[in-house]
Structure formats: structure tokens, C-alpha cells
Amino acid sequence: MTVIGWIQILLYCAIVVALAKPLGGYITRVFSGEATFLSPVLRPVERGLYWAGGVDETREQHWLTYTVAMLLFHVGGFLIIYGLMRVQAVLPLNPADQSAVAPDLSFNTAISFLTNTNWQNYGGESTLSYLTQMLGLTHQNFLSAATGIALAVALIRGFSRSSMRTIGNFWVDVTRCTLYVLLPICIVYSLFLVWQGMPQTLGAYVEATTLEGAKQTIAVGPVASQVAIKMLGTNGGGFFNANAAHPFENPTALSNFVQMISIFALGAAMTNVFGRMVGDQRQGWAILAVMGVLFLSGVAITYWAEANGTSLLTSLGLTGGNMEGKEVRFGIVASSLFAVITTAASCGAVNAMHDSFTALGGMIPLINMQLGEIIVGGVGAGLYGMLLFVVLAIFVAGLMVGRTPEYVGKKIEAREVKMAMLAILVLPLMYLGWTAVAVVLPSAVASMANSGPHGFTEVLYAFTSATGNNGSAFGGLTGNTFFYNLTLATSMFVGRFFMIVPAMALAGSLAAKKSIPPSAGTLPTTGGLFVGLVVGVILIIGGLTFFPALALGPIVEHLAMNANTLF
Amino acid sequence: MLREIRPAILILLLLTAITGLAYPLAMTAIAGAIFPKQAQGSLIEKDGKIIGSSLIGQDFKEDRYFHGRPSATLAPDPADSSKTVSTPYNAANSGGSNLGPTSKALADRIKDDVEKLKSENPSTPVPVDLVTSSGSGLDPDISPEGALFQVPRVANARNLPEARIRELVVQHTQGRMAGLLGEPRVNILALNLALDEASK
DSSP: OOHHHHHHHHHHHHHHHHHHHHHHHHHHHHTOOOOOTTTHHHHHHHHHHHHTTTOOTTTTOOOOHHHHHHHHHHHHHHEEEEEHHGGGGGSSOOTTTTOOOHHHHHHHHHHHHHOOOOOOSOOGGGGGGIIIIIIIHHHHHHHHHHHHHHHHHHHHHHHOOOOOSSSSOHHHHHHHIIIIIIIIHHHHHHHHHHHHTTOOSOOOOOOETTTSSOOEEEOOBHHHHHHHHHHHOOOOOOSSGGGGGSSSOOOOOHHHHHHHHHHHHHHHHHHHOOOOOTTOOHHHHHHHHHHHHHHHHHHHHHHHHHHHHOOHHHTTTTOOOTTTTTTTTTTHHHHHHHHHHHHHTTTTOOSSSSGSHHHHHHHHHHHHHHHHSSSTTTTTTHHHHHHHHHHHHHHHHHHHHTTTOTTTTTEHHHHHHHHHHHHHHHHHHHHHHHHHHHHHHEEEEEEEETTTTHHHHHHHHHHHHHHHHOOOOOOEEEEEEEEHHHHHHHHHHHHHHHHHHHHHHHHHHHHHHHHOOOTTTTTOOHHHHHHHHHHHHHHHHHHHHHHHHHIIIIHEEEEEEEOOOOO | OGGGGGHHHHHHHHHIIIIIIIIIHHHOOOOOOOOHHHHTTTTEEEETEEEEETTSSOOOSSTTTOOOOOOOEEESSSOOOTTTOOOTTOTTTTTOOOOOOOHHHHHHHHHHHHHHHHOOOTTOOGGGGSSSSSSSSSSOOHHHHHHHHHHHHHHHTTTTOHHHHHHHHHHTTEEOOOTTHHHHOEHHHHHHHHHHHOOO
């Protein structure tokens, strides 16, 4: 670890925190329906959309209607992506002559983009046409992100409203989020990325003759427009197979730094939106502090582990850390930081191959996802995930003092705790359950690229990443098989929607409750005690759930590595 | 609930058209006008022919050129399309080795590479980036140490003084951005092009 490395990390944190307040203010205005500086241009487009869709923007929805609208929206999204992949061979904008994608891979990819996971069983430049990348993937990058933010805002309305039956209008929330928040930022952002060296062209792959006279086919495409929303919307699905490690998908140290900021920007701002909407910004800062404690602990461990390298490298006298699977322009610190950010948020873009990380360095990304991606988390999804843990923490605190717990003016009762537990328990059921199935099926074991405990970690990582809607991978695992395409798609689906539906039920039940003013017996939820309590609950629930699985994977591997055992 | 079906179709289709067609096509047009070179892939031409991209590494094997890092990229086997074969710096199929810290295959590969490099330049410690494969398999850079390590071999193959080659390496070393972000590095293709110029 170096001083300059830590300065980069702290500068990063400072910028993310500094952006949270202005962005949070802007997003709050957008979701309150207020005019913004973009309204003169965008308001006519917005009204046109409502007119075509027959949406009355003043009519709000019950939580159940809101949820059904969201699900219907996804059915259509699924059909568009699946259909495009199946028939891309006969559609235009296919200069590399990509053939139709197999049904199971198309199914997996469609679910993957719908759920904001963007798991890459597809190979990017070797599988998809430009049209599929744009009309299939880029559009769903926008809409799954807008959906996540809309749902988080709906849950916040549950906390901030008193005795109401409705939690907002899904169509209005999704439309406003896409038009006013995501699209304007992406337009500026993608131009910045092109300036840094990212291609943005519909031209065919380039045939080059190298200095030594060999032929090199260089894949290009409309990369920047997709990468902008891929990072901002914490989607993470790469245009290229190597994702943000590819020099075209992340050309410079500056593009890397800005990409890292854009992963956290909206998620961190959502905590401020929460604070503003419940009428006390300190409530938002307290939640961001919980996230910050967990985040910096993770960064410290991964950076330390990667900078130390592996016992193999040290025994050969190679210094400079574990550079296998990392790019020279990023080095150890920017690769370690990126890995922790991308898994703390549900982004899943990678600028280095996590499969080649040291055992402990690769364990932190795994833990980040297993905690439910609540450390900033996916846009929207991170906040509603975190609020579920807050409900539990408040409940535990209530048990300790024998009082009905309350949070930002709402009593937390049996129904709220049940919904929170349901959402939290369904995640380990998926990733532990499917991992257990996979390791006893010979055909599934055959997909592992590494043997020994590292192979086990590959499988555990895959199901964790899918369930958490992350999308990063221990990429050695051959996931494009019938078994993994289907089981991973199931994990992504359950991980997304079995979390959303209880969260929306929670929103509905909270909105219907009366707000009560804080009394002398109310636990203050803006101070250090509260932050410590939430961190504790997250680590205890998380730790008890997945520690045994970690012991079989990365922990055993770390011990084996120190004993110079190879597999 | 039935009244939600119309927006589920129409709002979806319209937002899809905006974000999936209008936005990427507009960005392609604007980027092509403002940053034409980058938008096409930062291609380098020499004598009217495209010789590569300044951002994409190439598989240099000859002694007279600086070599890049090991690359784990693959391509379909010409003999059997269901299999893949090692094809370093295949810019149509990026990817890393994905071998973990306790992998025997990785250990063997690194040991072999270290042996080879030591025989080429026994007096200098082997820089780690020269024996580890990059995440993309297309890394255009090596560390300044990795370039200086290769100076004796290149000087020997080109019959040029080492000092002259070392000077070129120093000229092509890029520092951290603003002294802070990223790592110092040397772009191999740019260095090798300059080397060819210097040897004329």
C-alpha cells in the first residue's frame, strides 16, 4: 500500500460525498414533480409520453397497482431483448455478422438486463450485433435503473407520508427519472468518455496489419453511449467481454476514476433524497455513514491483500503486488478500489479479473454482495435494501428496551418486520441453495476453471452475483451452459423481485400509518449509536448466514496459499 | 389493473425508442463530429494502412521490438470450431486468464516466463507486469521497469547503443495523471514505432 494510493481512495470518497447533496436535491425536485432547469426542453416530451400512454399524471397508485405496473413494464422489456437476440442475424446494424443467440443464453441475458444484473454469459463483441447492444441492452440499462430509483422513492414516500393509501404513480416516476436524471447526465458523460478514447461508431470491426505483419481484427462499436448508462445506472454489463478492463471500455486513469464516481453517484445521492423527503437530511447522512464504514473496511482489506501479492509471486522474487488479471494503467490501487465499489453497488462492471484476485482480496467483493449490496448499492435498490436492514436494527433496539420501535415517525410493527425478513432471507436461500446443488452435479462442476477451493468460490460467486443482481464474475466459470443459464436466471429473478415486492408491501403499509412526533423515549436515528447498531445488525445477520460458505472457499484457499499448496 | 396495460406497452416502446435508438444514434453523430479520431477507435495509420489502435496492444514477438504483457485471449480453433486456441492480443475477443492464486497452471506459466526473462537479462529483477497477463488481454502498456528491462535485448537486436534506446523509453514514459491518478506506464506500440523511426 502506498500514500498516493490512499490519497486516490480518500479523494474518491470526498467527491462522492460532495456530490450527494446537490444530486439529491435535484432528484428530490424531479420526483416531487417540480420544474427543473431542463423542463423547458423535456416537459413537452414528458407530456407526449403520458398522452400516448394514456397516463393521468395526477392520479396516484396503491402499492399493489404500482407493483403490478412495474411487473407489466418488465414483461414487455423481456420480450424486446429476448426477441432481438433471437432474430438479430436478419436485422440491420450487424456488421460483424453475428448469428442468432441460442434460446437459453437469450433467456439468461434478457432476465439479466431486466433485473439490473447484467451477468455476462454472452461475449459482447463476439456475440451481439450493434442493434442488440443499443435497442436491447442500452435501453434496458436505462429502464432497469429508472425502475430501481422509482421503487426506492416509492418506499421513501411510505416513510414520509401519513395516513395515505397511495405511494405515487409508477409511469410518472419511471418517465421522469429517465428523462430528467439519467438521459441528460449520460449525454454529457458519453461525450467525455469518447474524448478519453472510447469508440462511438456504427462502422465495422477494423482490420489492422500489425508492425510485425500479423492480422489483427479490432472490435469497435457504439461503446460510449452504452458505457455511460452502464456505470451511472449500476448495470455493469460490458460492451466487450473484458468489460471495463478493455482499453476501449476504460481508456485512461481519468476515465476509470470518473467511472468509479458514476457508479456511486446516484446511489449515494439517494440517501440524501431520503433525508430530504422525510424532512431531516441528517437521517440520510446517518445511512451514508453506515455505508461508509462498511465500504472503507472493505477497501482496506482488498487493497492490502492485492498489494501484498501471492506467495507464488513473492517466492519468485516478483514485487509490486498481484498483477495477474490487472491492467498496467490502473495498477493495484485503482483495480482494488474498483472491485470493492462495483460489488458494494450492484454494478458488476470490472476493470480487473476478480477470479485472479488473491483469496482475501476476492473475498471482500463476495461479502459485499452477500450483505445484499446495501453499501450504496444499486441505484435505488441499495437504498431500499438498506432500509430493510434499518427496520431490523430498529426492531432489535426496540426489543432491548421493551418499546414499540419507531423510525422517522413511523411505528415499526409485526408486518414491517416480517416483510423485511422475507426480503432478506430469500437472498441466501438462492445463492447458498443453488451453490449446494451445483457442487454435487458433475456437469456443473465441470464448468469450473480452477480446481480446489477456488473452483468452489467461482460457483458461490456466480450465484451470489446473480442473486444480488450484481453481474460481476469469477469469470473462469463457464456459465454459458444450459444448467447455469437457467439457474442463474432464476437467481437473478428471485433476487430482484422477491426483494421488490416485500419492499413495496412495506411502503404501502407504512404510508397508511399515521406519523407520530418523536418523544423522549425515541431512539435518535441520526447519531453514532444508531450507525453502530445498523452496522452490527448487518454484520451479524450477514456473518451468520454466509460465513460457513466463505470458510470452504476463500478462507481455506488463503490458508492453502500460505502453505504453498497448488491445485 | 387493466388500465396499466396500455402504458406498459406504449410508454415502454417510446422510452425504448428514445434511449435505445435516438440517444445512441445522436451520440454517434455528435461524437463523430467533435472527436472523430477517438470515435473510430484511435486508429494509427502508416503509409496509408491501418497498423492498429493506440489503445490496443499487439503481439510483439521479434527481439527487435519491445514486448507487451502475456495475453490470455482466445480464438475459435480453425480445425474444430467448438474448441478455442490461445491467440494473444485477439482484439475481437477480449479476456483474462481467470487463473486464481493457488492455480498450478498459473504457477507453471509464471515460472517459465521468469526463467526466460532471466536468461535474457540476468542482472535486473523481473518486473511483475511482464509475467502476469492483463485483464483484457489487450493491455497496450507495460510499466517503465518492464520497458527498461528489455533494453539490452532490443539494443542488441538493432545494433544500437543501449543509452539511445533507454532515452526513447524515458521519452515514452507517461506519468500519473495530474501526478495522482493511475500508474506510470509505457505504450508499447508508440515506443516500437519510435524505435523503427530511430533505426532508419
